[in-house]
Amino acid sequence: xxxxxxxxxxxxxxxxxxxxxxxxxxxxxxxxxxxxxxxxxxxxxxxxxxxxxxxxxxxxxxxxxxxxxxxxxxxxxxxxxxxxxxxxxxxxxxxxxxxxxxxxxxxxxxxxxxxxxxxxxxxxxxxxxxxxxxxxxxxxxxxxxxxxxxxxxxxxxxxxxxxxxxxxxxxxxxxxxxxxxxxxxxxxxxxxxxxxxxxxxxxxxxxxxxxxxxxxxxxxxxxxxxxxxxxxxxxxxxxxxxxxxxxxxxxxxxxxxxxxxxxxxxxxxxxxxxxxxxxxxxxxxxxxxxxxxxxxxxxxxxxxxxxxxxxxxxxxxxxxxxxxxxxxxxxxxxxxxxxxxxxxxxxxxxxxxxxxxxxxxxxxxxxxxxxxxxxxxxxxxxxxxxxxxxxxxxxxxxxx
Amino acid sequence: xxxxxxxxxxxxxxxxxxxxxxxxxxxxxxxxxxxxxxxxxxxxxxxxxxxxxxxxxxxxxxxxxxxxxxxxxxxxxxxxxxxxxxxxxxxxxxxxxxxxxxxxxxxxxxxxxxxxxxxxxxxxxxxxxxxxxxxxxxxxxxxxxxxxxxxxxxxxxxxxxxxxxxxxxxxxxxxxxxxxxxxxxxxxxxxxxxxxxxxxxxxxxxxxxxxxxxxxxxxxxxxxxxxxxxxxxxxxxxxxxxxxxxxxxxxxxxxxxxxxxxxxxxxxxxxxxxxxxxxxxxxxxxxxxxxxxxxxxxxxxxxxxxxxxxxxxxxxxxxxxxxxxxxxxxxxxxxxxxxxxxxxxxxxxxxxxxxxxxxxxxxxxxxxxxxxxxxxxxxxxxxxxxxxxxxxxxxxxxxxxxxxxxxxxxxxxxxxxxxxxxxxxxxxxxxxxxxxxxxxxxxxxxxx
Numbered sequence: 124x125x126x127x128x129x130x131x132x133x134x135x136x137x138x139x140x141x142x143x144x145x146x147x148x149x150x151x152x153x154x155x156x157x158x159x160x161x162x163x164x165x166x167x168x169x170x171x172x173x174x175x176x177x178x179x180x181x182x183x184x185x186x187x188x189x190x191x192x193x194x195x196x197x198x199x200x201x202x203x204x205x206x207x208x209x210x211x212x213x214x215x216x217x218x219x220x221x222x223x224x225x226x227x228x229x230x231x232x233x234x235x236x237x238x239x240x241x242x243x244x245x246x247x248x249x250x251x252x253x254x255x256x257x258x259x260x261x262x263x264x265x266x267x268x269x270x271x272x273x274x275x276x277x278x279x280x281x282x283x284x285x286x287x288x289x290x291x292x293x294x295x296x297x298x299x300x301x302x303x304x305x306x307x308x309x310x311x312x313x314x315x316x317x318x319x320x321x322x323x324x325x326x327x328x329x330x331x332x333x334x335x336x337x338x339x340x341x342x343x344x345x346x347x348x349x350x351x352x353x354x355x356x357x358x359x360x361x362x363x364x365x366x367x368x369x370x371x372x373x374x375x376x377x378x379x380x381x382x383x384x385x386x387x388x389x390x391x392x393x394x395x396x397x398x399x400x401x402x403x404x405x406x407x408x409x410x411x412x413x414x415x416x417x418x419x420x421x422x423x424x425x426x427x428x429x430x431x432x433x434x435x436x437x438x439x440x441x442x443x444x445x446x447x448x449x450x451x452x453x454x455x456x457x458x459x460x461x462x463x464x465x466x467x468x469x470x471x472x473x474x475x476x477x478x479x480x481x482x483x484x485x486x487x488x489x490x491x492x493x494x495x496x497x498x499x500x501x502x503x504x505x506x507x508x509x510x511x512x513x514x515x516x517x518x519x520x521x522x523x
Numbered sequence: 524x525x526x527x528x529x530x531x532x533x534x535x536x537x538x539x540x541x542x543x544x545x546x547x548x549x550x551x552x553x554x555x556x557x558x559x560x561x562x563x564x565x566x567x568x569x570x571x572x573x574x575x576x577x578x579x580x581x582x583x584x585x586x587x588x589x590x591x592x593x594x595x596x597x598x599x600x601x602x603x604x605x606x607x608x609x610x611x612x613x614x615x616x617x618x619x620x621x622x623x624x625x626x627x628x629x630x631x632x633x634x635x636x637x638x639x640x641x642x643x644x645x646x647x648x649x650x651x652x653x654x655x656x657x658x659x660x661x662x663x664x665x666x667x668x669x670x671x672x673x674x675x676x677x678x679x680x681x682x683x684x685x686x687x688x689x690x691x692x693x694x695x696x697x698x699x700x701x702x703x704x705x706x707x708x709x710x711x712x713x714x715x716x717x718x719x720x721x722x723x724x725x726x727x728x729x730x731x732x733x734x735x736x737x738x739x740x741x742x743x744x745x746x747x748x749x750x751x752x753x754x755x756x757x758x759x760x761x762x763x764x765x766x767x768x769x770x771x772x773x774x775x776x777x778x779x780x781x782x783x784x785x786x787x788x789x790x791x792x793x794x795x796x797x798x799x800x801x802x803x804x805x806x807x808x809x810x811x812x813x814x815x816x817x818x819x820x821x822x823x824x825x826x827x828x829x830x831x832x833x834x835x836x837x838x839x840x841x842x843x844x845x846x847x848x849x850x851x852x853x854x855x856x857x858x859x860x861x862x863x864x865x866x867x868x869x870x871x872x873x874x875x876x877x878x879x880x881x882x883x884x885x886x887x888x889x890x891x892x893x894x895x896x897x898x899x900x901x902x903x904x905x906x907x908x909x910x911x912x913x914x915x916x917x918x919x920x921x922x923x924x925x926x927x928x929x930x931x932x933x934x935x936x937x938x939x940x941x942x943x944x945x946x947x948x949x950x951x952x953x954x955x956x957x958x959x960x961x962x963x964x965x966x967x968x969x970x971x
Contacts, residue, residue, distance in 0.1 A: 403658075403659055403660065403661040403691070404578045404579065404659050404660045404661065404662075405660070405661055405662045406552060406575065406578060406660060406662050406663065407552075407662040408662065409661055409662055409691075411662070414690075414692075417692065482578065497662075
C-alpha cells in the first residue's frame with residue numbers, strides 16, 4: 124500500500140516544481156530590467172529625410188558617443204534617459220524657463236558622476252561644432268552666474284525677481300488661486316549648471332532615426348539624426364546676462380548671434396525696413412517652446428533675394444551663427460541649402476532694430492529655415508537679454 | 524473617492540498646464556479670464572498685465588494712468604476684443620464693470636469685472652471670443668478658467684478648471700456652461716461638508732465628548748449606567764458604573780442610549796444649522812477668532828461634563844447651545860472655500876447635509892462600541908481618560924486661538940487621529956470586545 128502511494132504523491136511535487144520553474148523564468152524575463160526596459164525600439168529612417176535632408180551628418184560619431192555614455196549608466200538610468208522616438212514628452216520637455224517651471228526629460232546632469240557627466244557632454248561635443256559646443260558650455264555657465272547672484276544676497280543688481288518670485292504656473296497666474304502651480308509654479312526656480320538634462324528619443328543608431336535632447340534654463344537642443352541627415356530643429360539658445368564674469372573669466376555667449384542679427388537687419392535701407400516690419404508685437408518667441416506651429420502661411424518681411432549682394436552676405440552671416448552650431452560638415456551643407464532658398468526667404472522685424480531696445484524682434488522665415496531673435500527685459504538681472512530659436516520647417520523634430 | 528476625483532482633476536490640469544507651461548512660466552506676462560457660470564448669466568473678471576497692455580495699445584501706461592487719462596480708451600479697447608456667441612450663433616451681451624488695478628504675482632494688472640448674458644436669459648454652452656492684447660502682442664497668452672460652475676461641481680476656489688489658453692492662434696474657446704446638473708453641484712457641496720467636518724478635529728472631538736456619557740445617566744452628580752442606580756444590593760456605594768451595573772435591574776438599555784444619542788445629535792444639528800443659515804445669509808456676523816476660541820471652550824465644557832455631569836441631560840443642552848457656535852465656524856468655511864458665489868439655499872442644504880452625514884457616520888462608527896463598553900468595568904477609566912485627553916486638547920486650542928500660545932503642541936496627534944478614523948473606531952471596538960469578554964456585565968440577565 125505504502126509503496127503504491129509514493130509515485131502518486133510524487134507527481135504533484137514534480138508538477139509544482141515544473142510550474143515554479145516556468146513561472147520563475149517568465150517572471151525573470153518579464154522583470155529583468157537589463158533585458159526588458161532599457162532599450163527602445165529602433166526607428167526606421169523615413170523617406171522624407173532623403174528629400175529634405177542635406178546630408179553630411181556625423182551620425183556614427185554621435186552614436187558612438189551616445190553608446191559610450193549609455194554604457195556608463197545603470198539600468199535604471201538607461202531607462203530614464205531613453206524614450207520612444209515619438210514620445211510626447213519630446214515636445215513638452217524643453218523650454219527657456221528654469222526647472223521646475225518646466226520639467227525636463229531624461230537625466231539631470233547634476234545627478235551624474237563626473238565620468239557620466241563627461242560622457243554626456245561628449246555626446247553634445249560630437250553633435251555640435253566647436254563654436255556650437257562652446258556656446259552650449261557658456262550658456263550653462265551663465266546659469267551658474269545667475270545662481271551666484273542669488274547666493275550673494277542683496278547686492279543691488281542681483282536677481283530680485285528670478286529667485287524670490289519664481290515664475291508661476293499659468294493657471295495660478297491671475298489669481299485663480301488654483302492648485303498650487305502644477306508644473307512647479309509653487310516652487311523656486313533652479314539656476315545652475317547642474318540643472319541641465321540629457322535624453323534620447325529613439326535608440327541611437329547609424330541607420331535609424333533618433334533625437335538627442337539636451338536642455339535646461341535658456342538652452343534646448345533637439346538634434347535628430349536619420350542616417351546621413353541631421354536637423355537641429357527646434358533648438359533654442361538664449362542667455363542672461365549678455366556678458367558676465369565667472370571665476371575671473373569673461374564670457375559673452377550669443378555675442379555672434381547678437382552682432383550678426385543686428386548687422387543684418389540694420390543693413391536694410393529705410394524703405395526696406397518699412398516694408399520688412401512684421402505686424403504685431405513680440406515680447407518672446409512666436410514659435411517658442413510649446414508652440415510648434417503653425418508656421419505663418421504668409422511670410423512677412425522683405426525677400427532676401429531682392430537685397431544687394433552685400434546685404435545678402437549679412438543675412439547669410441546671421442543664418443550662419445545658428446546653423447554653424449551644428450557639426451561642421453552637416454552645417455555647411457544645410458547652410459548651402461538655406462542660402463539657395465533666398466528667393467523664398469524673408470527677413471523681418473518688429474518693435475525695434477537695435478540691441479538695446481527690449482522690444483527688438485527679428486525673424487528670418489524661409490521654406491526651411493526659421494530663426495527668431497527676441498530681446499527680453501531683464502528677468503534675473505536688470506539687463507536686456509535674448510531668447511532665440513532655430514527651426515527647419517521641413518524637419519521639425521526630425522522627419523515623418 | 525473625492526481624493527480620486529481631485530487626483531483626476533489635477534492630472535487634467537497638469538495636462539493643460541503642460542501645454543501652456545512655456546507661456547505660463549513667463550513670470551508676469553499672462554492675462555487671465557475667470558468665469559463664474561450661473562443659470563442666467565456668466566460673471567467673472569478679466570486680468571490684464573499693465574505692462575503687456577501698454578505694448579499692445581502702444582501707449583505708455585502706468586497703474587495710475589490706466590484708471591485716469593487712459594481709462595475710457597482702455598475700457599472700450601478691451602470691450603472691443605471680447606465677445607460671446609451662443610450655440611445657435613446668437614450674440615450674447617458682454618459688459619465690463621469698473622476697472623481697478625490689482626497686483627497679481629507682483630505685477631500690476633488692470634482688472635475688469637465681466638458679465639456675459641444670453642439674450643434669452645438661459646445660459647447654454649457658448650463660445651468666448653477673446654483677443655485683448657494678443658491681437659497685437661502675438662507672443663502673449665491668456666489663461667481662461669472656470670472659477671465657479673455649480674452644475675459641474677466647480678465650487679471651491681481650489682477647484683477652478685482651466686478651460687484653455689487663448690493666444691494669437693486660438694482666439695476663441697468653447698465654454699461648457701450647460702454641462703453637469705444641479706445634483707452634481709449638490710453632491711459636491713455635501714461632499715465638501717463631509718470633507719471639512721471630517722477633517723475638523725475640533726467638531727469631531729466635541730461630538731465625541733457628548734457621546735461618551737450618552738449611555739449613562741446622571742444621578743446625584745455622578746454618572747451611572749442604571750436609571751435608578753441601585754437595587755439595594757450594591758447601592759451603598761452606587762457611585763460608579765461598576766457598582767450600578769453589577770447590581771442594576773433596568774439599566775439603560777442600548778435602545779435608550781440610542782435615543783439619547785439621537786437627541787444629542789439632533790440638538791447639535793439644530794444649533795449649528797440655525798447659526799450657519801443666519802451667518803451665511805449675512806444676517807449675523809461674528810469675527811472668526813472668538814468663534815474658534817469658543818469652539819475650543821465648548822469641547823472643554825463637554826469634556827468636563829463627560830467626567831462629571833454638569834447638569835442633568837446637560838449633553839443635549841450643551842449640544843444645542845454650542846451647536847450655535849459651531850454653526851458660525853461652518854459659515855465662515857463656506858466663505859473661505861468660495862462657496863458663497865453660488866445659490867445660498869442649495870449650498871446651505873448641501874453643505875449641512877454633508878455635516879449631518881459625517882456626524883451620523885461618527886456615531887455609527889463609535890456608538891456601538893461605547894454602548895458595549897459602558898456595560899463593562901473598564902468604562903469609568905475609559906470615559907475619564909478620553910475626557911481628559913479632550914480637555915487637554917481643548918485647553919491647548921483655546922490658548923492657541925486666543926493667541927496666548929504660538930502653536931498647538933498636540934497638532935500632530937490630532938491630525939493623525941482625524942486622518943485614521945477607521946483605526947480609531949477599530950481600536951475602540953477592539954477594546955470594547957476585549958472588555959466585554961473579560962470584565963463584562965451581562966445586561967440581558969441584569970436587565971430582565
